Amino acid sequence: MTTFHSTRSTTDSLTAKQAIRKGIADDGGLFVSDSLGSEHVDIASLAGKSYQQIAQTVLAKLLPDFTEEELADCIREAYGDQWSDPAITPLKPLGDDYILELFNGPTSAFKDVALQILPRFMARTTPADGDPDEKIMILTATSGDTGKAALAGFADAPGTAITVFYPEGKVSQVQQLQMTTQAGANVNVCAVKGNFDDAQTAVKRIFGDKDLASELADKSHTVLSSANSINVGRLVPQVVYYFAAYAQLLEDQVINVGDEVEFCVPTGNFGDILAGYYAKLLGLPVKHLIVASDKNNVLFDFLTTGTYNRQRPFFQTISPSMDILVSSNLERMLYYFSEKDTRLISMLMNDLNQWGAFEVPEQMLAKIRSLFGCGWADEDQVRESIHDCWEKNHYVIDPHTACGYFVMQQIPRDPLTPRVLLSTASPYKFPRVVNESLGLDAEGTDFECMDVLAKATGTTAPAALRGLETADVRFDDVVEIDAMKDYVRTAAEK
Numbered sequence: 001m002t003t004f005h006s007t008r009s010t011t012d013s014l015t016a017k018q019a020i021r022k023g024i025a026d027d028g029g030l031f032v033s034d035s036l037g038s039e040h041v042d043i044a045s046l047a048g049k050s051y052q053q054i055a056q057t058v059l060a061k062l063l064p065d066f067t068e069e070e071l072a073d074c075i076r077e078a079y080g081d082q083w084s085d086p087a088i089t090p091l092k093p094l095g096d097d098y099i100l101e102l103f104n105g106p107t108s109a110f111k112d113v114a115l116q117i118l119p120r121f122m123a124r125t126t127p128a129d130g131d132p133d134e135k136i137m138i139l140t141a142t143s144g145d146t147g148k149a150a151l152a153g154f155a156d157a158p159g160t161a162i163t164v165f166y167p168e169g170k171v172s173q174v175q176q177l178q179m180t181t182q183a184g185a186n187v188n189v190c191a192v193k194g195n196f197d198d199a200q201t202a203v204k205r206i207f208g209d210k211d212l213a214s215e216l217a218d219k220s221h222t223v224l225s226s227a228n229s230i231n232v233g234r235l236v237p238q239v240v241y242y243f244a245a246y247a248q249l250l251e252d253q254v255i256n257v258g259d260e261v262e263f264c265v266p267t268g269n270f271g272d273i274l275a276g277y278y279a280k281l282l283g284l285p286v287k288h289l290i291v292a293s294d295k296n297n298v299l300f301d302f303l304t305t306g307t308y309n310r311q312r313p314f315f316q317t318i319s320p321s322m323d324i325l326v327s328s329n330l331e332r333m334l335y336y337f338s339e340k341d342t343r344l345i346s347m348l349m350n351d352l353n354q355w356g357a358f359e360v361p362e363q364m365l366a367k368i369r370s371l372f373g374c375g376w377a378d379e380d381q382v383r384e385s386i387h388d389c390w391e392k393n394h395y396v397i398d399p400h401t402a403c404g405y406f407v408m409q410q411i412p413r414d415p416l417t418p419r420v421l422l423s424t425a426s427p428y429k430f431p432r433v434v435n436e437s438l439g440l441d442a443e444g445t446d447f448e449c450m451d452v453l454a455k456a457t458g459t460t461a462p463a464a465l466r467g468l469e470t471a472d473v474r475f476d477d478v479v480e481i482d483a484m485k486d487y488v489r490t491a492a493e494k
């Protein structure tokens with residue numbers, strides 16, 4: 001039986017369901033399984049399969065305690081009509097390369113792939129200590145994309161509630177409306193007076209508040225949990241689209257079974273690209289995984305020097321979902337590359353907490369570098385890339401995808417190895433920056449920008465985004481940082 005334990009110790013032995021419910025290990029480590037890679041997915045059988053069929057095969061390997069039927073139900077509910085493309089993650093040519101669109105879900109960002117299925121997984125787990133009325137309250141601080149994707153996934157999901165905090169005035173007009181118009185009886189959305197870091201820090205404090213935890217359990221049968229990408233249940237659904245991309249390349253006869261492929265991934269918290277590494281461990285022929293960062297290039301420095309140093313200025317950029325100084329999921333990659341050495345990982349993470357930095361052994365860095373490439377783009381390069389990609393390919397990309405596009409252009413192309421750029425958001429989520437980059441009018445509201453963009457490029461705004469202009473705003477709460485805990489208390493009693 002596959003079991004999960006912390007990256008920092010081997011004392012736990014949890015099933016996938018238990019790990020999903022728990023989220024993070026008590027020692028602060030992330031859940032990993034040592035049997036990952038002992039069984040491979042049959043690559044030859046991929047061609048001609050639907051996304052849902054591939055998901056069934058891949059998830060069965062990663063979450064073995066879910067029955068075939070449970071997985072089939074989760075997959076059917078998560079990857080249905082709420083996606084605007086029946087392929088879910090369609091692969092399209094982009095010049096001599098390919099682009100994998102991950103943004104055709106209900107909130108137009110790649111986080112939908114995981115957050116549409118995570119609530120379905122959660123609904124099939126059971127409380128650890130047998131309280132049949134136990135309710136999970138998802139608590140999230142968001143700089144934009146995660147909050148909406150989590151709201152859309154958890155709205156009216158049985159046995160759950162969700163509370164999202166966002167920094168007042170610090171998210172785009174589209175992003176704010178996406179959240180404040182969210183339907184559902186179990187959702188709560190609240191603006192916070194402060195920046196994202198303040199909100200995030202306060203949420204972490206609420207998670208660590210033992211008195212609050214027992215009060216919530218006693219009074220309203222509520223346990224707090226996170227929809228952050230450290231959760232196993234958020235990570236593994238992302239492994240599926242790497243296989244789906246490969247299947248589409250097979251079908252289009254770009255490759256034969258066993259040929260290697262490269263992926264270039266716009267990266268923030270290291271979840272998306274880590275899923276590519278999991279795909280490789282499951283037998284997918286991946287030659288390189290290229291980490292593309294924005295101006296917050298802490299991962300680039302790590303992969304070139306072996307030192308991870310989070311003590312550096314933080315830049316708020318036009319690719320906000322990649323503005324991250326501590327890439328949490330890197331810890332899982334380090335675990336596997338250290339030959340599963342929990343003591344070493346424990347030491348490194350201790351160094352990070354205590355000194356703000358850690359350094360990996362030289363040999364380990366060499367191994368990591370043989371698989372992971374890296375690069376980064378500053379904001380001018382992001383704008384130029386949006387322009388360049390439109391000029392060359394007549395394809396509009398968003399600022400996050402543009403980081404990946406820029407980095408991919410910097411790396412020499414091996415004609416024998418197809419390259420796939422992962423596209424993480426619809427350009428219509430960031431219409432102002434996109435218009436500015438393309439030399440279009442960017443004066444009016446976000447909605448006017450959308451219309452200008454649509455007209456100039458012959459593309460269409462996702463209906464859910466364009467419709468926000470006239471949607472009813474349900475939430476206008478604004479609280480001080482210190483009042484967030486009370487807000488959670490009240491939300492739990494609803």
Ligand SMILES: *Cc1c(COP(=O)(O)O)cnc(C)c1O
Pocket residue numbers: 109110111145146229266267268269270271272273321322400401424425
């Ligand atoms: C979250 C996000 C990313 C970064 O993904 P990670 O898994 O955190 O590395 C990139 N682009 C967009 C649009 C996102 O929402």
